[in-house]
Amino acid sequence: xxxxxxxxxxxxxxxxxxxxxxxxxxxxxxxxxxxxxxxxxxxxxxxxxxxxxxxxxxxxxxxxxxxxxxxxxxxxxxxxxxxxxxxxxxxxxxxxxxxxxxxxxxxxxxxxxxxxxxxxxxxxxxxxxxxxxxxxxxxxxxxxxxxxxxxxxxxxxxxxxxxxxxxxxxxxxxxxxxxxxxxxxxxxxxxxxxxxxxxxxxxxxxxxxxxxxxxxxxxxxxxxxxxxxxxxxxxxxxxxxxxxxxxxxxxxxxxxxxxxxxxxxxxxxxxxxxxxxxxxxxxxxxxxxxxxxxxxxxxxxxxxxxxxxxxxxxxxxxxxxxxxxxxxxxxxxxxxxxxxxxxxxxxxxxxxxxxxxxxxxxxxxxx
Numbered sequence: 001x002x003x004x005x006x007x008x009x010x011x012x013x014x015x016x017x018x019x020x021x022x023x024x025x026x027x028x029x030x031x032x033x034x035x036x037x038x039x040x041x042x043x044x045x046x047x048x049x050x051x052x053x054x055x056x057x058x059x060x061x062x063x064x065x066x067x068x069x070x071x072x073x074x075x076x077x078x079x080x081x082x083x084x085x086x087x088x089x090x091x092x093x094x095x096x097x098x099x100x101x102x103x104x105x106x107x108x109x110x111x112x113x114x115x116x117x118x119x120x121x122x123x124x125x126x127x128x129x130x131x132x133x134x135x136x137x138x139x140x141x142x143x144x145x146x147x148x149x150x151x152x153x154x155x156x157x158x159x160x161x162x163x164x165x166x167x168x169x170x171x172x173x174x175x176x177x178x179x180x181x182x183x184x185x186x187x188x189x190x191x192x193x194x195x196x197x198x199x200x201x202x203x204x205x206x207x208x209x210x211x212x213x214x215x216x217x218x219x220x221x222x223x224x225x226x227x228x229x230x231x232x233x234x235x236x237x238x239x240x241x242x243x244x245x246x247x248x249x250x251x252x253x254x255x256x257x258x259x260x261x262x263x264x265x266x267x268x269x270x271x272x273x274x275x276x277x278x279x280x281x282x283x284x285x286x287x288x289x290x291x292x293x294x295x296x297x298x299x300x301x302x303x304x305x306x307x308x309x310x311x312x313x314x315x316x317x318x319x320x321x322x323x324x325x326x327x328x329x330x331x332x333x334x335x336x337x338x339x340x341x342x343x344x345x346x347x348x349x350x351x352x353x354x355x356x357x358x359x360x361x362x363x364x365x366x367x
Contacts, residue, residue, distance in 0.1 A: 012110075012132040019126060023333050034331045038358055040349040041333045043168070043198075043310045045232030047284060047352075049267065050277035053233060056270035060263040068262040075265045078272050079240050083212060088245045091252060092268075094259050096197060096224040096239030097123045099251070100162075101130065103193065103222070106254045107159055108133045115153050115161040117145040119170060119341050121195060124162035133159075143304055144172040147182035154190055161186065164195045165211070166202050169340050169347045171306025173202060176209035183219045191247070192221040197239075200230035200282055202307035215242060222247065229309060230281055231271045236264040285309040289350045295360050299367070309350050312337070316344035318367070326366035332359050 008014070022041035029037050048054075072092045080087040093099035104127035108114065113134035116124045128135040134157070138150045145163055154161065163182075166173040174182075179194075186192055194211035202208045211223045222243035228234035238260065241251070260268075271277075289311065293303045296313055304312040315323045323346055324336040335347040348359060 010132075012130060016126075016129055019123065020339065022335055023328070025333065028328055028331070028333055032329055032331070037331045037333060038351065038355045039333045040351050040355060040359055041335045041347075042234065043229055043308065043349045044234050045230060045281050045309075046350065046355065047232060047277070047281050049232040050271045050274035052274040052277070053231070053267040053271040056266040057236070057263045060266040063262050066262065068258050068260060068265060070257045072260045072265050075260065075268045076240075078269045082272050083242060085212075085216070085242055086245070089242055089248055090240060091243075091248050091255065092238070092240045092260050093255070094237040094239070094264075095228060096195065096226040096241065098237075098259065099224055099239055099241045100124060100127050100193075100195075102251050102254050103160065104128065104131045104133075106250050111157065112159045113155060113157045115150050115158055117150060117163070117167070119143075119167070120145070120162065121164045121168045121197075122339060124164075124193075124195075140170075142172075143170045145174055147174055147178050148185075151182055151185040154187060158190050160191050160193050162193045162195065164197070165209075166198045166307045168197065168308070169310070169335070169337055169342070170304050170312050171198075171308040171310060172304060173205070173208055173307050175207040177207075179209045179211065179214070183214055183221065186220075188220055190220070191243075192219070193224065194221055195224045197224070197226045197229055198308040199225055200278060201285055201309050204282075204286075205307055208307060212242060220244070227268055227271060230278055231268075232277075232281065233264075233267055233271060236261070236267055238264045238268050284352070285350045288353060288356055291353075292348075292350060292356050292360065296363075299360075299364060301363070301367075310347055311350070312342065313346050313348060314344055315346055315367070319343055320346045323363070323366060327359075327362055330362040330366070332362045334359070 025037040076087045076090045079090050108131035110132035114128045115136045118139050125135050136153050224241045226239040302314045321336040337345040
């Protein structure tokens with residue numbers, strides 16, 4: 001049987017563009033014969049996981065011959081206590097991007113549409129594309145989601161409006177007033193999905209809203225968060241969502257069984273208990289981000305103001321992809337932004353002081 005004789009995938013899959021992850025360190029070492037590589041590409045926690053979470057991972061390793069609790073009962077209970085909601089209002093996924101996909105699989109058809117912002121996290125558009133739904137993309141205003149325009153773009157077919165707050169890859173945010181006015185305007189039949197992957201870094205800002213507060217006040221929305229960023233658990237793949245009980249029950253029907261491993265469940269519970277590590281992680285980013293941004297702008301590279309653990313940096317007249325490749329050869333992994341519509345930018349994660357100095361030195365050499 002030849003390839004031409006195989007069954008055809010769904011039309012949506014045949015036209016689907018897969019997500020392209022950042023380069024990993026071992027591959028870059030082998031490609032360029034490097035002994036040391038610094039990764040500042042994927043917005044990971046430079047301090048690593050909480051020591052409590054690391055200990056929980058080690059303790060759980062001896063039980064990986066067993067299937068995990070398919071309902072992640074202890075983890076969902078801990079998350080419910082942490083956020084002051086009911087366990088039945090919480091779901092968990094292998095990263096919050098799995099929950100984005102589960103939302104799409106549970107609710108979207110080719111007869112539906114979703115509204116997203118231009119230059120937003122690409123997984124929202126991909127979720128709509130996967131299910132054959134129409135994706136309505138609204139231009140940004142001032143590098144930030146234009147919530148008025150997004151509300152105006154809603155049609156009778158719209159089921160979800162996806163909002164990243166703060167947004168990846170710009171690092172910008174919508175204010176409490178903006179989000180509140182948007183939610184008032186949004187028809188009750190439409191669900192706002194507010195992705196707060198960088199919530200822990202942003203919450204100290206005076207005008208930053210927690211969508212969780214609006215959910216508790218009765219608004220029709222889903223809040224997504226993750227353990228991958230501030231909690232330093234990107235490698236175990238763990239995210240969570242909060243929403244109305246009926247919607248969560250629907251997602252639980254679609255969620256793959258055993259999608260959260262025993263080590264991941266244990267690490268998540270432990271990470272929630274280590275407020276000191278979270279505080280250190282957020283403080284490091286705040287200190288170092290200010291230093292890195294000041295240095296970049298002094299070098300002639302303007303940055304978009306950010307409430308996250310990364311900076312979107314304009315490197316024109318050079319293209320971001322060219323700077324990305326030049327930095328790779330020097331052992332620095334950042335992220336080119338062509339796929340997000342920023343061909344003259346790179347995105348750089350805030351690392352430890354030494355890593356940030358290496359990045360600035362390498363960028364100065366390749367500019």
